[in-house]
Every structure is written in structure tokens, then in C-alpha cells.
Amino acid sequence: MIIDRPTTLLAELTHRCPLHCPYCSNPLALVGAEGELTTEEWKRVFTEARALGVLQLGLSGGEPLARKDLEVLAAHAHGLGLYTTLVTSAVGLTRERAEALRDTGLEHIQISIQDSDPDAADRVAGARVAHLKQAMAAIVRELDFAFSINVVLHRANIDRIGHIIELAAALGADRLELANTQYYGWALENRQALLPTAAQIETAQAVADAAIRRHRGRMQIIYVLPDYYESYPKPCYGGWGSVYLVVTPDGQTLPCHGATHITTLHFENVRERSLDWIWNQAPAFQAYRGDEWMSEPCRSCPRKAIDFGGCRCQAFALTGNAANTDPVCTLSPLRPLIDRSIQDAAVPADFRYRYVTLQPART
């Protein structure tokens, strides 16, 4: 089959992070600072990514500001012509650092906000950072970066979606991503405390729809429904190994940031292989490309060209087999797994916070 060129690289520069969000998308076992790729290694990864066709770079984490060489890496990315987004909590940002980043040519900063209510936001973050984040957002705006705000929605904040949208508008965001929690890793551990009820989803959707129309032309609002409440699964970056790749802090290369949870695949490392080889040859990237790997009900389903059988990471996390149909799909015989967790969402539960013990470096 013909393998397309990737358009987007997510570089998880570090797992270090000052926040403890109960929906953290990073793996349960994290990489310590000593295991992280060096400055020169990351620069080589960006150069190889550009040569492979990557146009968009996300500098992410953990908290990428924890890397002292962030400015060097941003400058290198800009020199390669990549459209670069800093994906940050803003904790660790200062006016000096923001100015230095602007001088590197960095174009776009995305700041996470946990909630419109500062106390509630701090409870989710597990740190007193809400006011600091808002102050840093003002600096990002003042320095004329392209500016996005990202909010992970869950049961404890989704009722304030209207206030959250108005806060983002007041902070001058060009773009607001309202993304319902995706249930992998830490978020899956906390699913019963995070998954909104059907009634919450219905109310939030109406508020979001009205706000999308009201802010059109000034602030772009992207509202992502939790896939548990959809009838069909999400198409996951145009399918496995189609346009997107992720490099983890220690150099593992994945088709999706959730893929670390798939223990049946072996992911190659940029310390041992070129990005070109990994994209075009690595068995993990080949595993679910195209539709040869599909079984029923996907194999004979006309929707396989639309959603590619859904999310492999979710199929693995919930059914134990990454080649199964994503159980979110109402055509899947395993959809009752999802319906049961929606019923459980009606029962209140507490957060389990992410207080992290870093793993020794993996090689």
C-alpha cells in the first residue's frame, strides 16, 4: 500500500510537570529527566521529521517549559519552517521567557485552563496556579502570539462551560478547544469521577453551539463530544500511521500518544532508528494501516473508510485486543462496556490525583 507522508509531529519533550491533573494523558509509568532525549537528539528528530514531510510541530509534555533548552529547540524548529505550537500549562512561563520564545520565531502558544472558577481549577490541577495562568495568558496575547486555550472537560467543570468560554474570550484567545476527557491511562483510572452524565452533555452541547455562533470570526471554538456519547468512534488522525506521529521524552515513536498503553506492540526508538525508517518500515506503524487487519463488524462496514474502525488504543484499553472494533461503535458487540460506564457515571466518585514517582530511565 501507499504510505502517505506525515503532517504532524507531537514532541513530548518531558514528562516532568508541576500539575497533577486526574485526567493526565501521559502513561502511568513516566520517564525521568535523565532518560530524556538531549538537545541534539531532539534537533535531529525535528530535522528528520521535516525531511519526512512534517509541517506541524507540537512541543508538548508533561510541561515543555521544564526543558531549559526549549528556546533552542523552538528556534531550530522555526529554522526548518515548521509551524510550531507550544502546548503548555503556562507554569514556568515568565515575561522574559515568553519574549525569548517570540524571538525564536515560535508562532503559536496553547495554554491549558482547568476551569473558569479559580478554586475549582486549582483543585483539578492539584496546585495553586489558576491566577498565574491567567496572568501568563495576558502576556502571550500582548506579545501577539497566535493564542489558543485548551480546556479538558469532565463532570466537575462541564456545567460551567458557558463561563469557561467567556473567560477564554476575555483572555483574548484566537482559538478555544473544549475537549472532553479521553479515557486512557490516568483518566481511565478516574473515569467514574470524570465522565459527565447524559443530562450534562445535552446542556453543554446547547451552550457550546450558541457560543460557537456568537464568537465566530473572533474566537474559533472547537467542541469535542466525549466519544462515549457518540454512536460511531472517532477517526483518530485519519487512521493509524496516516498523518501523525508522537515521540516520547525518551525517544519512543508512536502513531498516537495513547499508544504507549498497547503492550502488545513494540515501539522503535529514534536513538536506534531514523524517523523515516520508523514511519515507513516499523511493524508498529504498519500494524493497523489500511484495513487488512480489520475483523467484523468493521471489515464489511462502509464506515471503515470514515472512521477506520475507531481508536486502536481504546480498543486495547477496554477489550484487550487492539484489532477489535472500538467499543464506542454501536455496531460493536462490546458496546455494552461503554453503556455500563455511562450508567456508572450517575454515581459520584472522588478524583485520584497524579502524584508521580518517576520510573528509572528506559533504554
Place this chain on the structure above:
Amino acid sequence: MPLTAGSIPTLWRLARVTFDPVRQQKVLVYPEGAMLLNDTGAAILELCNGHRTIHDIAAILGERYHCDVLSDITDYLSQLADREVIRDH
């Protein structure tokens, strides 16, 4: 809202057109997105300078391609406006 001949299309401040030497093609890049442009698409976007109306752009390209391109250009820019990468100035 579909655009009209009198609309003044402007590229979103978060988007830019760039040449990709790997694909040997112009691309429109913006947060979380990249759109490969054919020659016509690139020519249209490069004329969106925040002053010209769609009518002005169609006049320039109509002369270049020797045909009436007004409705094609209006449709093309309206599709991009739907995705919010083109704004009506």
C-alpha cells in the same frame, strides 16, 4: 455565511501559506491543520490581502486564465470561510 463577490477575504491571523520543499507544493498551515494547495488555490490565497474583494481577485485571475472564475473563487473561499481559515474583512 457564504461569501459574496463584494466580500473582502482575509487569511486568519493564525494561518499562513508556505512552500513545502518535500512535497514541492504550497500548503496552508494553521493550528492543528495543514491543507495542500494546488496552483489555483495558492494563487487565490496569495491575492487575499485584506483589501481586494472577491470580485477584484476574480478579475485578476480571470485575465490570467482567460475565463470567468468568479463563482469558482467564491465557492472555494466560502469553503475556507466555513472552516474559519478565511475571514470576511
